[in-house]
Amino acid sequence: MIPVIALTGHLGAGKTTVLNHLLRRPGARVGVVVNDFGAINVDAGLVTGQVDEAASIAGGCICCLPEAGGLDQALSRLTEPRLRLDAVIVEASGAAEPLALARLIRSSGAEHARPGGLVDVIDAVEHFRTVDTGGLPPARYAAASLVIANKMDLLPPEQRETRLAELTARVRERNPVAPVVPTERGAIDPALVFDVAEAEDPPDQLPIAALLRSLETGHDGHGHDAPLHEHASAVTARADGPADAGAILDLLEDPPRGVYRLKGCVAVRTPRGGRRYLFNLVGASIHVAPAPPRSADGADALVAIGPELDEAEVGARLAAALAPADRAAAAGLRRLQRYRRLSA
């Protein structure tokens, strides 16, 4: 039986970053299932390193798609004994509800799959503004076998210890056991993840089992903790040729109303032709990096995600920012380089 580890986290918390870090661990044969919310699976193109087998599911969050969104099929394929994988990691879209995903994995019809735990990534900077905004602690805490408090580097050093203690205290209100581990840029010790994950074939007294049972019977009838499942929507726009760097940065600096997350690989016009960059907006923070080589697999596109989007308005703004540029504008390229340096 091959452990299937769920990797969850709110939009932009750093799931893909954690996944890439885990995949750099030499030795293990790992399969991944990547789920993206937009029409294009941006994340699939961003997963680098040692993937032995991969499957991607785009077009909605995995726990809301019909028939487990192809998850069962992907798990059946990736856990085939002849592939001899040590583990399969399912990276859910930031919109997925961890409890619902854990339940899907537990009830998977894949013969050789067994639940291998749930790793929940928290954005240590944004978390108390976006996910845990007070009142009852979010149910997602109960689903985790390991909580990663990521983006610690973005907090002033003197605040880190306090923030970690606050996060841990909140998780403890729902989950007496899951370690809460601070990281920068997703650098979790892979041994911790795989070991924690593999040890976790949860006995009934763990909180997750009880919660999952209560979900079978309650709420919206299909396993969602309805009030907690944020139904974000996504808008995808493709690029037809190198775009203007300044126009894309204008979009990131002043995103359409409701957009919390914007990401994608796009070629921008430079004096020497098109050059591809990865653009990332999470909340108010903008990140620009050269596109990783493997990301050329997907078409250039931007995906915007947010809780309540005016899809027509957002689509028009994305399309305008992606309009092919016929010449390289120096001012825009200078801004791009400045963001690149800030993101390094």
Ligand SMILES: Nc1nc2c(ncn2[C@@H]2O[C@H](COP(=O)(O)OP(=O)(O)OP(=O)(O)O)[C@@H](O)[C@H]2O)c(=O)[nH]1
């Ligand atoms: N400074 C800093 N940036 C980070 C860290 N982890 C991730 N990032 C950046 O945050 C952005 C989002 O990271 P991703 O790994 O794509 O997040 P995600 O959770 O996979 O995003 P979605 O799948 O869209 O929900 C990217 O620009 C990352 O480079 C971190 O620990 N520190």
